[in-house]
Amino acid sequence: NDPHFTFVRSNFRYLHNFLRYHGIEQVDAILADLGVSSHHFDDSERGFSFRFEGALDMRMNKRAGLTAADIVNTYDEERLADIFYLYGELKNSRKLASVIAKARISGKISTIGEFLDIIKPLFGREREKKELAKVFQALRIEVNREMEALKEMLYAATKALKPGGRLVVITYHSLEDRMVKNIMKTGNIEGKAEKDFFGNVRTPFRLVNNKVIIPDEDEINRNPRSRSAKLRIAEKIAE
Structure with a gap:
């Protein structure tokens, strides 16, 4: 007041x-x-963290249109690779984009679990959490145009x-x-x-x-x- x-x-x-x-x-x-905000990351329904199952969303503003699932399912392979390289600084960005593009042919990628099943095999166990964090960071930045x-x-x-x-x-x-x-x-x-x-x-x-x-x-x-x-x-x- x-x-x-x-x-x-x-x-x-x-x-x-x-x-x-x-x-x-x-x-x-x-x-x-x-x-x-940690409140975003700790809310499984918001889709910001790979620690929880939920919709692949990542919108800061729930009233906004574009979600992480929209990006994963509609962006062409080259554009996906650019996002992972520029915003996540991932060295295997092209391989990552290629695997996602092939997987979505079989059906839409809608949840965090489905997404993780596709990309996890690309990362070694010792660096898995750090690399997954970079992937999710890249998508979050793109979704919210940060x-x-x-x-x-x-x-x-x-x-x-x-x-x-x-x-x-x-x-x-x-x-x-x-x-x-x-x-x-x-x-x-x-x-x-x-x-x-x-x-x-x-x-x-x-x-x-x-x-x-x-x-x-x-x-x-x-x-x-x-x-x-x-x-x-x-x-x-x-x-």
């Missing part, structure tokens, strides 16, 4: 639109936590911050890291540095820290849930 707090039930990619809607031109600070959403949010944040305003982003994997570092160092997602006459990089930000902040061993031990998250915090100040 605090008048200083306004909750917006929407994807943060629409940051610019909702600031305008609420009559806010610029802000002092933006904190973006890119982590996925990279596009992050791109739009970062550009909106750049415009929304007041001079001297601070941008803090908590990231959890290298894909997010790269995009955040690029926009903070060069002002664009691609990391293409544009220089002025004197050779200085044109960027709207000034680094607070030259390197990302990561938890030390003591902090990790005090917060067991953050061990696998590999929490990274990047801070910038807008100039």
Whole structure:
């Protein structure tokens, strides 16, 4: 009930639109936590985890149309391979896509169990959990268009911050890291540095820290849930 707090039930990619809607031109600070809620992963009906049986869904927003099952069953083999390679950084992405494409000929892949039966033989027992996590991460990112959403949010944040305003982003994997570092160092997602006459990089930000902040061993031990998250915090100040 605090008048200083306004909750917006929407994807943060629409940051610019909702600031305008609420009559806010610029802000002092933006904190973006890119982590996925454990409530999503622990709900078998949401289909985010290979630990539970359920529908192959993975939608953050249940009102959205595209599901992980739709991707697995309708994307062509090359597009599937690209997703697993780019978003999951899987070395056997082409083999994985080929096996899925052949399996779905026999019938639609609808559940997590059916999907696991198809892909598990491709991974050795010693690295099975890590590799499966990468597969599910790749599908989740594609289902929710996470990279596009992050791109739009970062550009909106750049415009929304007041001079001297601070941008803090908590990231959890290298894909997010790269995009955040690029926009903070060069002002664009691609990391293409544009220089002025004197050779200085044109960027709207000034680094607070030259390197990302990561938890030390003591902090990790005090917060067991953050061990696998590999929490990274990047801070910038807008100039």
